[in-house]
Amino acid sequence: MAIGWYLSVSAIIFCIGSAGVLTHRNPLVILLCLELMLNAANLALVAFARMWGHEDGQVFALIVMVVAACEVTVGLGLIVAIYRRQMPIDVDELNELQG
Amino acid sequence: MSAVLFFIAAIGAIAGAIGVVTLRNPFYSVLSLVAHLICLAVLFLLLRAEFVAAAQVVVYAGAVMVLYVFVVAYVGGGEQMLGGAVLRVLGPLFALALTIELCIATLGSALKGVSGKGAPYVAGFGTPAHIGSLFLTKYLFPFEVASILLLVAAVGAVVLARRRRGLEGPDEQLALQIRAPRPAWTGTMAEAAGTRIVETAPEPEHVGDVSTREGGW
Numbered sequence: 001m002a003i004g005w006y007l008s009v010s011a012i013i014f015c016i017g018s019a020g021v022l023t024h025r026n027p028l029v030i031l032l033c034l035e036l037m038l039n040a041a042n043l044a045l046v047a048f049a050r051m052w053g054h055e056d057g058q059v060f061a062l063i064v065m066v067v068a069a070c071e072v073t074v075g076l077g078l079i080v081a082i083y084r085r086q087m088p089i090d091v092d093e094l095n096e097l098q099g
Numbered sequence: 100m101s102a103v104l105f106f107i108a109a110i111g112a113i114a115g116a117i118g119v120v121t122l123r124n125p126f127y128s129v130l131s132l133v134a135h136l137i138c139l140a141v142l143f144l145l146l147r148a149e150f151v152a153a154a155q156v157v158v159y160a161g162a163v164m165v166l167y168v169f170v171v172a173y174v175g176g177g178e179q180m181l182g183g184a185v186l187r188v189l190g191p192l193f194a195l196a197l198t199i200e201l202c203i204a205t206l207g208s209a210l211k212g213v214s215g216k217g218a219p220y221v222a223g224f225g226t227p228a229h230i231g232s233l234f235l236t237k238y239l240f241p242f243e244v245a246s247i248l249l250l251v252a253a254v255g256a257v258v259l260a261r262r263r264r265g266l267e268g269p270d271e272q273l274a275l276q277i278r279a280p281r282p283a284w285t286g287t288m289a290e291a292a293g294t295r296i297v298e299t300a301p302e303p304e305h306v307g308d309v310s311t312r313e314g315g316w
Contacts, residue, residue, distance in 0.1 A: 001101060001102055001105045001145070001216070002213070002214050002215060002216060003212065003213050003214075003215065003216070003217055004205060004206050004213045004214055005105065005109070006142065006146065007205040007206070007213065008202050008205065008206065009109045009112065009113065009142070011197075011198055011201035011202055011205060012113055012116075012198055012202075013112060013113060013116045013135075014197075014201070015194040015195070015197045015198040015201070016113070016116040016117060016119075016120055016194065017116065017119075017120075018193070018194050018197060019120060019190050019191050019193070019194030020119065020120035022186055022189070022190030022193065022194070023120070023186055023187055023190040023191070024120075026125060028125050028128075028167075028170065028171060028174065029119075029120075029125055029128055031167075032119050032125075032128050032129065032132055032167070033119065033120060035132060036116050036119060036120075036132070036135070039135070039136065039139055042139075042151075042155075043139060043142060043143075046142075046143055046146045046148045046151055047146055049146070049148065049225075050146040050147060050148070050217040050218070051212045051213070051215070051217045051218065052212075052217075052218060053217065053218025053219065053221070053224070055224065055225060055229050055230060055233055056233070056237075056238075058148050058150070058151050058225055058230060059230060059233050059234060059238050059241075061148070061151050062150075062151060062154060062230070062234075063238075063241055063242075063245050065154060065155070065158065065159060066245040066248065066249060067245075067248065068159075068163070069158070069159075069162075069163055069249070069252070070248050070249060070251075070252035071252075072163050072166060072167070073166070073252045073253065073255070073256040074252055074255050074256055074259065076166060076167070076170045076256070077255065077256035077257075077258075077259035077260040078259055079170060079174060080170060080173065080174070080259070080260045081259045081260055083173070083174045084260075089174060092183075
């Protein structure tokens with residue numbers, strides 16, 4: 001398959017993720033949609049690595065996975081903290097940083 | 100064969116992504132994301148990225164998604180709430196426009212590399228040995244930064260998710276005092292000095308009638 005096909009799939013997944021981030025109000029689902037966008041970027045990186053025949057893109061895909069894991073950890077920790085304080089889990093309500 | 104596999108995996112990945120966005124229950128969204136990640140791993144395999152595919156399945160679809168499932172079970176998810184009416188219409192429109200734009204940008208660029216099948220395959224491309232040697236030589240600095248980032252994220256998550264204020268109030272502190280019922284008129288020096296509160300056991304009602312006891316010292 002040509003590399004362009006992989007890039008199109010990556011673009012479609014990225015846009016689905018961005019639509020989810022824009023339309024949802026539950027931070028859990030927003031984190032899931034962020035994962036979608038990061039994975040789309042990963043797919044593009046790996047496709048470019050295949051295109052050039054270098055493994056550098058794969059190395060960066062792995063680093064993106066590390067960053068995604070960190071983001072998930074901190075995001076889920078925030079959600080648990082919000083839940084402990086019995087505040088609404090809704091990004092429209094949580095519009096100030098002051099606890 | 101690879102074309103068939105590509106279309107199956109691509110349709111699965113896109114269907115999983117749509118499921119994440121559209122399913123009402125966050126728990127089902129997480130499961131849909133797991134399916135999406137596995138289809139994506141198949142795409143990585145088709146792109147000869149074996150190590151990345153394995154890491155995707157083991158680390159991402161395994162460990163990270165377990166974390167998600169735990170938090171969804173803890174918080175209780177409930178029904179999904181969608182945003183305001185404006186965003187509900189504008190969001191998908193924006194996404195559609197972005198898709199078309201990105202596809203035009205990638206496919207319409209007439210670059211030879213994009214329409215080709217990629218560089219000729221050399222043995223050992225994408226194996227853990229090659230990736231590992233790159234990580235320890237050329238990309239040593241990003242590797243170390245990533246490890247520090249993981250450490251900081253772990254510490255941050257512990258700080259965020261712990262109980263913030265310790266004990267809530269004096270009532271809860273009292274409840275945590277040791278309740279050791281002991282006979283009347285006995286106790287420790289701390290209780291006698293009043294620095295420690297203790298609930299004395301109720302006085303035995305039948306102190307007087309020792310004779311009715313069966314045994315006894």
